[in-house]
Amino acid sequence: MVHIRFEGRSYDIPENQLGVEVEMKDNSVKERIAQYFDVGRDRLTAYVVDRRPSGDLIIRPEAVYG
Incomplete structure (x- = not known):
């Protein structure tokens, strides 16, 4: 599963629907996400692309503190 936080909304999308594989580089994952949202x-x-121990991916804005 790929969890995406994009422009204030959350989406859970199966990897095969996005054409994303866990071993893909971050830039490739982001490119597929951009294509999906047509941006x-x-x-x-x-x-950032967070890779969870379960194999799930989380794509979210970079956290800025302070």
Whole structure:
């Protein structure tokens, strides 16, 4: 499962629907997400890809503290 937090909304999408595989590099994952949402790849520049021990991916904005 891929959990995406994009523009204030949360989405849970199966990997096969996005064409994402766990071993893909972060940039490739972000590119597939951008294609899914039909937005430019640059919109996901400040996003991070968290890889959970379960194999799930979480794509979210980078956390900024302070």
